[in-house]
Amino acid sequence: MEPSLPAITHVIFDVDGLLLNTESLYTQTTERVVGQFGKQFTWELKLQQMGKKGSEAAADIVRSLDLPLTPEEYLEQSGRIWQQLFPTTELMPGAERLVRHLHRHGVPMALASGGGAPAFKLKTSRHGALFALFTHAVLASTEPEVTNGKPAPDVYQVAARRFAVPPARPENVLTFEDAPNGVLSARAAGMPCIMVPDPRMPEEMTRPATLVLTSLEHFRPEDFGLPPFEA
Incomplete structure (x- = not known):
């Protein structure tokens, strides 16, 4: 101190x-979205995007994992999963x-x-x-x-x-x-x-x-x- x-x-x-x-819920969400494309969401990548604006974190993930999605599409898919997970x-x-x-x-x-x-x-x-x-x-x-x-x-x-x-x-x-x-x-x-x-x-x-x-x-x-x- x-x-x-x-x-x-x-x-x-x-x-x-x-x-x-909520961090485990964010991880579950990302794993579900990127898993569709055979990609893995690593701890190292999570460290890079933790705390950032949603749009910035989404852009990081799409770029780093070379996903066939725009950041907006990534967020749209994530949002549907959040509806299920976040109220818990x-x-x-x-x-x-x-x-x-x-x-x-x-x-x-x-x-x-x-x-x-x-x-x-x-x-x-x-x-x-x-x-x-x-x-x-x-x-x-x-x-x-x-x-x-x-x-x-x-x-x-x-x-x-x-x-x-x-x-x-x-x-x-x-x-x-x-x-x-x-x-x-x-x-x-x-x-x-x-x-x-x-x-x-x-x-x-x-x-x-x-x-x-x-x-x-x-x-x-x-x-x-x-x-x-x-x-």
Whole structure:
């Protein structure tokens, strides 16, 4: 962890793989689409596209696997599978406890995701009460103000500007991510970032993070000047 971090006044969370256990569902979807053409979706390719805008991730997959699809066709096929899978989405360990704790103590929270609005609605359909605690969500795939997806800083910068009372400085915003592209996005925006990576993540890809945890359950709010969890 970096020494003497500025006071944290706001928090921004990623969604997929951080709050919601959707990464396995995305993998299932991609495997089903590319498997039609005898292609294999590898962990290395997944690492490249995690956290990106949907259109950018789709273009990466189509190009890397030389699929006989346009990115738009790939997304159309994926969308039909998401309709089946995403309403089953579960929360990641520690996510609900942390979000409810910060809300209870009046810490403004927002979401910054590479996904789009239709998928977000499906993924959060079982968890509406929890996601209502966030002041706003910036969904890069359907947000015109986000010109560039992660790892560019746009989505975090837009999310910070949209707080009713914006943070004084980027350093006052604590971010949470699971993907390397997301960490790079938050850090490019000048914000400290806590990473909760997949256990398969190469260590060198976690180094830009301010702090790396194996689970949100292990986060100690008091280490960042936030109210500690009640006993």
